[in-house]
Amino acid sequence: MSPQTQSEPQTLTGYLRIIRRRKWAVAQMLLLGPLAALVISLHQTPAYEASAGVLLSLQPTTNVTQAGPATPEDPARVVQNQAQIARALPVVRRVVQATGNAFPNASALLTNSSVSTDDGVDLLTFSVTHRSPAAAVGLANEYARQFLVYLQNFETSSVTRALKQVNQRIATMKEHGVRGRLYTALQAKQQELETLETLETPTASLVHSATSAAKVKPRFVRNLLLGIGLGLLIGLGTAFLWEALDSRIRSEEEVGELLGLPLLGRAREAPKRLGTTLSMVHAPESAHAESFRTLRIALETVSRRIGAKSIMVTSAVDGEGRSSTVANLAVAQARAGRRVVLVDFDLRYPSLDRLFGLEGRPGLTDVVLGHVSLEEAMAEIPIVQPIGIQDKPFNQAPTNGSTRSGGSFGGSLRVLTAGPVSPDVRELLVSPVVAELLEQVHGQADTVLVDAPPIVPVGDAQALAAHVDALLVVVKFSFVRRRLLNELRRTLEMTSAPPLGFVLIESEGEEQDAYAGFYRPRRLRALPKVTVP
Numbered sequence: 001m002s003p004q005t006q007s008e009p010q011t012l013t014g015y016l017r018i019i020r021r022r023k024w025a026v027a028q029m030l031l032l033g034p035l036a037a038l039v040i041s042l043h044q045t046p047a048y049e050a051s052a053g054v055l056l057s058l059q060p061t062t063n064v065t066q067a068g069p070a071t072p073e074d075p076a077r078v079v080q081n082q083a084q085i086a087r088a089l090p091v092v093r094r095v096v097q098a099t100g101n102a103f104p105n106a107s108a109l110l111t112n113s114s115v116s117t118d119d120g121v122d123l124l125t126f127s128v129t130h131r132s133p134a135a136a137v138g139l140a141n142e143y144a145r146q147f148l149v150y151l152q153n154f155e156t157s158s159v160t161r162a163l164k165q166v167n168q169r170i171a172t173m174k175e176h177g178v179r180g181r182l183y184t185a186l187q188a189k190q191q192e193l194e195t196l197e198t199l200e201t202p203t204a205s206l207v208h209s210a211t212s213a214a215k216v217k218p219r220f221v222r223n224l225l226l227g228i229g230l231g232l233l234i235g236l237g238t239a240f241l242w243e244a245l246d247s248r249i250r251s252e253e254e255v256g257e258l259l260g261l262p263l264l265g266r267a268r269e270a271p272k273r274l275g276t277t278l279s280m281v282h283a284p285e286s287a288h289a290e291s292f293r294t295l296r297i298a299l300e301t302v303s304r305r306i307g308a309k310s311i312m313v314t315s316a317v318d319g320e321g322r323s324s325t326v327a328n329l330a331v332a333q334a335r336a337g338r339r340v341v342l343v344d345f346d347l348r349y350p351s352l353d354r355l356f357g358l359e360g361r362p363g364l365t366d367v368v369l370g371h372v373s374l375e376e377a378m379a380e381i382p383i384v385q386p387i388g389i390q391d392k393p394f395n396q397a398p399t400n401g402s403t404r405s406g407g408s409f410g411g412s413l414r415v416l417t418a419g420p421v422s423p424d425v426r427e428l429l430v431s432p433v434v435a436e437l438l439e440q441v442h443g444q445a446d447t448v449l450v451d452a453p454p455i456v457p458v459g460d461a462q463a464l465a466a467h468v469d470a471l472l473v474v475v476k477f478s479f480v481r482r483r484l485l486n487e488l489r490r491t492l493e494m495t496s497a498p499p500l501g502f503v504l505i506e507s508e509g510e511e512q513d514a515y516a517g518f519y520r521p522r523r524l525r526a527l528p529k530v531t532v533p
Contacts, residue, residue: 021250022239029238033231034224041218048133048213052144055207056082056122079117082204083124085154086115086147094146095139102135113143123207133213140210151204166190248481252504255475258485259492264302264472264501265295267328269321278324278355280331281383289328295503296332299472302500308469310438310448312345312497314455316488320476321505323351326451333447334383334413341378341445343416343438345464346453350418356381363419368433374416374440381413416441435467455491456484465495473502 019026056079085091092106103109113128126143130136170186173179249255252263268288279288303311313326323346330342344352344364353359358379362372441448450468455461465471471492475485492499 018243019236019239022242025238025242026232026235029231029235030228031231033229033234034227037223037227037230038220041220041223044218045131046215047129047131047217048136049127049129049216050133050136050140050210050213051125051127052140052206052210053208054124054126054144054147054204056124056204075122079122079124082151083115083117085151086124086126086143091147091150094150095143098142098146099139102130102139109139113139124204129216130213133215136213137210144206144209148204148206163190249477249485252477255477255480255485255502255504258482259473259475259489259499259502261473261492261499262302262501264298264503265291266504266506267291267295267325268506278328278331280328280335289332292325292328292332293336295329296336299329299500300333303470306470306498306500308500309442309446310450310468311470311472311500312450312452312461312465312468313472313474314452314461315474315476316456316480316484317454318349318457320454320474320479322454322474323355323451325474325503325505326449326472327352327355330413330415330449331381331383333449334381334411337411338446339411339444340413340447340449341416341441342413342449342451343441344418344451345460346451347418347421347460348453348458350421350451352415352451353417356415356417358415358417361417363417364437365419365421367416367419367437374437377419378414378416381415383411383413414445434464438467455495456487462491462495465497468497471495471497471499473499474505475502476505476507478507 087110089106092109096103096106096109103112109128112130113126116125116127117123118125124147126140126147128136128139128143130139166186166189170183170190173183173186249258252266256263268291279286280292283289299311303309313322313329315322323344326342330340334340342352344350347365350363353361353363356379361379362377364377366372367374367377438448448468450464452461452464455465473488473492480488
């Protein structure tokens with residue numbers, strides 16, 4: 001058996017099964033997402049956005065102050081640089097100062113504005129968001145205008161400074177009455193700089209002004225769609241996280257995948273009205289008893305394939321209905337005409353003496369210690385409960401000798417209880433005496449059923465598995481968890497006897513039998529006596 005680490009196969013079917021199982025968590029998040037988006041949208045302050053466009057001129061201009069031609073620049077790099085200049089604090093502060101109380105400071109304007117560019121387009125788009133549509137239009141236009149002013153001042157500042165210096169030198173030479181070639185050269189330079197300042201063309205221009213503002217907050221449709229998408233993602237994440245943290249078992253298919261074993265039968269817990277009695281005898285026509293007849297057929301089919309004569313019934317831990325299952329199964333096999341010997345090897349908490357009313361009788365430990373013989377210790381159990389003593393123990397004889405059925409089933413059931421138990425006698429499970437005792441039992445029965453202790457917490461069942469032909473595992477549906485089943489699988493892989501399959505025990509109200517009550521055998525009326533002449 002290959003190890004199994006996950007409860008659901010990593011396929012689309014497995015994922016859909018998880019979503020269907022956690023559908024309420026997904027549905028709640030899918031409902032809360034749009035609801036939260038709607039509440040947030042209703043509480044949002046309305047905001048409007050206006051945009052203005054500035055076209056950049058990327059043609060290099062000839063500067064007469066330079067010795068050679070202008071060096072061309074990368075257009076994309078020029079556009080990005082201009083966009084960064086537009087977001088610089090000197091430009092933003094000029095806008096805040098010009099617009100008054102629209103924004104308290106430059107940081108607020110930067111938060112509510114943007115300067116964007118498009119690849120392949122030499123256009124800067126100045127967008128400003130404000131709660132007033134008219135203010136948004138005015139701010140966008142003013143932002144673009146202040147950028148143009150700043151850019152123009154920045155580009156002409158070098159010529160202006162040079163012209164200012166030349167004018168100062170000429171004025172100084174005039175005051176001192178200095179004339180000469182230097183004075184003439186400075187006058188020529190003055191004329192050249194004045195001409196250059198006059199002919200200087202701007203590298204950017206306003207191509208479209210903002211005329212209206214579009215509402216950008218709140219956007220109900222977009223927010224609802226985002227709420228639906230976010231709610232779905234959170235719901236799916238919650239479902240899969242819940243599934244990963246939840247260790248409960250959901251179906252018999254999941255139990256089979258974790259154990260790597262086939263399901264041989266399923267039965268519910270014994271009805272409360274039966275108490276500690278066996279349904280195969282005290283309620284043979286009930287649905288609970290019918291489940292053990294089905295289990296008997298399945299067990300005989302799989303055990304016949306490997307020739308298993310002795311079968312040990314165990315479970316992961318105590319409290320899963322192991323003893324009542326093996327007891328009812330023994331009665332069902334005996335009623336089917338087989339010679340059955342049922343042995344209680346649970347030397348910690350034996351139960352068969354209580355189920356069959358055999359308290360006080362000698363048992364397994366007495367035989368092993370030599371106090372009684374095997375024949376003396378085994379109790380013959382009537383497989384048909386006598387009429388009128390349904391509530392009496394099995395070891396009490398009928399008062400009138402009448403039975404529920406007049407015919408014989410042809411089978412027999414003998415039970416060997418555990419007997420007096422103590423910590424010392426548990427070591428007998430690993431002694432050769434147990435193997436000899438089982439060999440003797442094999443010669444007297446068609447089937448030997450062994451009630452063993454739980455196999456995970458103690459090692460008694462693993463030691464006993466070396467003396468039987470096969471194992472049958474009892475799993476209580478509402479009791480086990482994934483981690484326990486994984487541990488049970490690892491333990492079964494280390495036992496010497498092969499496991500045939502598992503029996504699923506369901507609690508009341510879990511998985512209802514769809515065919516319960518569909519078929520009930522009728523009680524036959526007594527035929528009138530016919531006198532033969």
